[in-house]
Amino acid sequence: MAEKEIFYEMLWDCAQCNTVGLLGDTHRHCPTCGAAQDSGKRYFPKPGEEQEAKDHQFVGADWRCAYCDSPNSAAAAHCTNCGAGQDGTKPVAIVVDTAAAPAPVAEPAAPRSKRWLWALALIALVIVGLGILFTRTSETIASVSGRTWQREIQVEKFGAVSESAWCDSVPGDAYAVTQSREQRSTRRIEDGQVCRDERIDKGDGTFVKHRECTPRYREQPVYDNRCRFQVNRWRSYRTVKAGSEIAAMPIWPSLGPMNGINNAPGFGQDLGQTAQGNGMRNALGAEREGTRNENYVLSLQSGGKTWTCDVPYAVWTKYQDGASLPIQVRMTGGVDCSSLK
DSSP states (O other): OOHHHHHHHOEOOOOOTOOOEEEETTSBBOOOOOOOOGGGGGGGTTOOOOOOOTTTTOOOOOOTTTTTTTTTTTTTBOTTTOOOTTTTTTTTOOOOOOSOOOOOOOOOOOOOOOOHHHHHHHHHHHHHHHHHHOOOEEEEEEEEEEEEEEEEEEEEEEEEEEEEEGGGOOTTTTTTEEEEEEEEEEEEEEEEEEEEEEEESSSEEEEEEEEEEEEEEEEEEEEEEEEEEEEEEEEEEEEEEEEEEOOOSSOOOOOOOOOOOOOTTTTTTTTTOOOOEEEEETEEEEEEEEEEEEEEEEEOOOOOEEEEOOOOOHHHHHOOOOEEEEEEEEETTEEEEGGOO
């Protein structure tokens, strides 16, 4: 069975004698000066100060008199202020409770003049100009004033690495595993409701309150088992370098003595002492060559300006000290190293 609606009085202020806080349903005319109620000036009372409209029967929104602009009950055939008929009139405007309703998001105002268009055009010109400034080049002849190089080799060692993971993701070759209980995530748990009264103008000098409730949530931690363990892996642990300070032409550095791989049957059979890799049993402490990196730089000069360019090995070997070569220079003064071929 639907709950019976309770009607409350809207308020209005008399513009003739400045009496304020008049009741929208009870005071159809100002009790001080007799002026007719202005339906457009109705407003909601402050929360907690609502007055119930006793024995009120809702018959519809008021209609506004076309002659004197007074509001009248939907059940009235003639205006109670001037006696004019209801024909040809329209309902009064409904008031929205801005205090209870969430504030609307303001939409950006449309530009009111062509100044916005000029501003956008100016911004576009600036962007185009900057694009030209940073991309447009001119060719010049530069000479090679210096050549440097560097090569390096990463050396990897096979050894025990300390890691951690959730226990359902621990690798199969992990050992020395320990566990602890830690928070892994959170989940949303419904925790009651958040309710507010929505006040609705009925358009006849009264309003009703509807209870609007939405679920309230809280974050609950989710715990799981966290594992800490050791696992044998190849890891880079030192770098061997060579550069132009030791030789004019690039050479790869010598790795020197390295611990080899012991493949003897039964070697290192204890837990954590061996690990499968590349079809071989790798002993703890074994070393191997890792990634190689190389870098080649040409120093260029022209007209009192100098530049440096990282170039491929084939370009670096092509130009010797003092050699002249064409190069593209940007309007900003920077050089386009990709133009070196």
